[in-house]
Amino acid sequence: KAGVTQTPRYLIKTRGQQVTLSCSPISGHRSVSWYQQTPGQGLQFLFEYFSETQRNKGNFPGRFSGRQFSNSRSEMNVSTLELGDSALYLCATRIGYGNEKLFFGSGTQLSVL
Amino acid sequence: TQLLEQSPQFLSIQEGENLTVYCNSSSVFSSLQWYRQEPGEGPVLLVTVVTGGEVKKLKRLTFQFGDARKDSSLHITAAQPGDTGLYLCAGDAGTASKLTFGTGTRLQVTL
Numbered sequence: 001k002a003g004v005t006q007t008p009r010y011l012i013k014t015r016g017q018q019v020t021l022s023c024s025p026i027s028g029h030r031s032v033s034w035y036q037q038t039p040g041q042g043l044q045f046l047f048e049y050f051s052e053t054q055r056n057k058g059n060f061p062g063r064f065s066g067r068q069f070s071n072s073r074s075e076m077n078v079s080t081l082e083l084g085d086s087a088l089y090l091c092a093t094r095i096g097y098g099n100e101k102l103f104f105g106s107g108t109q110l111s112v113l
Numbered sequence: 114t115q116l117l118e119q120s121p122q123f124l125s126i127q128e129g130e131n132l133t134v135y136c137n138s139s140s141v142f143s144s145l146q147w148y149r150q151e152p153g154e155g156p157v158l159l160v161t162v163v164t165g166g167e168v169k170k171l172k173r174l175t176f177q178f179g180d181a182r183k184d185s186s187l188h189i190t191a192a193q194p195g196d197t198g199l200y201l202c203a204g205d206a207g208t209a210s211k212l213t214f215g216t217g218t219r220l221q222v223t224l
Binding site: 004033035042043044045048056058090092101102103104105106107 | 153157211214
């Protein structure tokens with residue numbers, strides 16, 4: 001069974017640009033969550049999607065948005081990039097919307113110059 | 114805002130030594146998870162503890178959930194180089210995907 005796939009693996013952008021990251025869940029997993037990991041703040045929850053609907057949201061500005069498609073694949077978008085958005089963005093998927101195990105992808109390393 | 118503080122932040126030990134990592138909070142969690150993350154990879158779930166006072170063992174790793182469900186510990190016996198990594202605790206306050214992650218403990222085990 002293939003794991004959680006995140007693309008691209010690395011990304012370099014400049015301030016003010018926007019970026020779209022992609023996450024393909026494990027087959028059969030319908031819930032996709034996004035986390036931001038930085039050395040200073042650690043891992044912080046961004047949002048979760050289930051059945052194409054955002055179910056939970058963390059404390060991030062509106063520049064951070066996401067969506068989920070009917071095949072459960074998810075994308076997150078960051079607009080008007082700031083230097084502080086440089087981070088590892090991790091996607092985590094699970095079968096349903098309950099208390100099941102989360103499976104993380106390897107992440108997308110975003111550098112904002 | 115719920116916070117999870119882990120200690121120590123860094124630990125460098127030799128193979129064969131024992132160690133304990135602590136995860137503390139002022140908040141109550143319905144469950145607590147422990148993850149290990151290796152460079153260039155996402156976290157991998159090691160264990161979930163649910164009941165206050167619960168103890169779980171995974172080979173050389175022993176996990177304990179505090180009676181009040183506010184803290185947890187991870188004890189590794191006879192550490193091996195393969196145990197090297199970033200250990201993260203994560204609390205679930207009832208929304209299983211909106212985890213609150215701890216500050217992390219970076220473990221280095223050398224020969």
